[in-house]
Amino acid sequence: MSNNKENISKLESFMKVLAGHFDNKEQYTRMQKAGKLYPYAKHVNTVCNDKIRNLPAGFQGKFLVEESYYETDGKKHASAHLFLFTEEEEGILLSSYEIPEGNAKNTFTYDSMQPVEYSELKKSAKFTPALYHEKDGVWEGGSTSQFTPVMKFKLWERFSGECLEVSESMEVNGKRTFGYDDPIIYKRV
Numbered sequence: 001m002s003n004n005k006e007n008i009s010k011l012e013s014f015m016k017v018l019a020g021h022f023d024n025k026e027q028y029t030r031m032q033k034a035g036k037l038y039p040y041a042k043h044v045n046t047v048c049n050d051k052i053r054n055l056p057a058g059f060q061g062k063f064l065v066e067e068s069y070y071e072t073d074g075k076k077h078a079s080a081h082l083f084l085f086t087e088e089e090e091g092i093l094l095s096s097y098e099i100p101e102g103n104a105k106n107t108f109t110y111d112s113m114q115p116v117e118y119s120e121l122k123k124s125a126k127f128t129p130a131l132y133h134e135k136d137g138v139w140e141g142g143s144t145s146q147f148t149p150v151m152k153f154k155l156w157e158r159f160s161g162e163c164l165e166v167s168e169s170m171e172v173n174g175k176r177t178f179g180y181d182d183p184i185i186y187k188r189v
Contacts, residue, residue: 022186096127
C-alpha cells in the first residue's frame with residue numbers, strides 16, 4: 001500500500017515542476033545582447049484529466065496539454081501537444097497522443113480543448129516515449145523518434161524547481177532543420 005502512495009507522490013512531484021506558465025525571457029535577453037539569433041519562447045503546461053471522460057477506474061496517469069509559442073526574427077510559431085505522464089518502475093514515462101478529433105490542430109490549447117472520451121484517444125505512432133529519472137530533485141530524460149525514414153526528432157529535457165531545460169532538434173537526411181545548440185531555458189512566470 002505504501003509503495004502505491006510513493007508512486008503517486010513521484011508523479012505528483014514531477015507534475016508540480018512541469019505544470020504552469022514558463023518563458024525564456026532571461027535567456028533570450030542574454031542571447032540578444034550577445035548578438036545571437038535565438039527564439040523568445042513560452043510554454044503553458046496544463047494537466048487536462050478534467051477534460052477526459054471515462055478514465056479507467058484507478059487511473060493514475062496525468063494527461064497534459066503543452067502549448068509552445070516561439071518568436072524568432074519577428075516570426076511567430078505556435079504548436080501544441082497532448083502528453084500522458086505515467087509512473088513506471090524505471091521513472092516517469094511521457095507518451096505523446098494525437099490531438100483529439102473535433103479539436104483544431106493549429107489552434108489547440110487547454111482552454112479550447114473539447115471534452116473527449118478516453119477510449120477515443122490515440123497514441124502517437126511516430127513518437128518514441130521519453131523516460132525521465134529523478135536525482136536530487138532534478139528530472140532528466142528524453143528520446144529519439146524516427147518520424148519517417150529520413151526524419152529524426154531528438155528530445156532531451158531537464159526539469160527542476162528552478163527551470164525547464166528543453167533541447168529539441170529535427171534532422172532530415174542527417175542535417176538539422178530545427179533546433180539550437182543551447183537548450184531553451186524556461187523559467188516559471
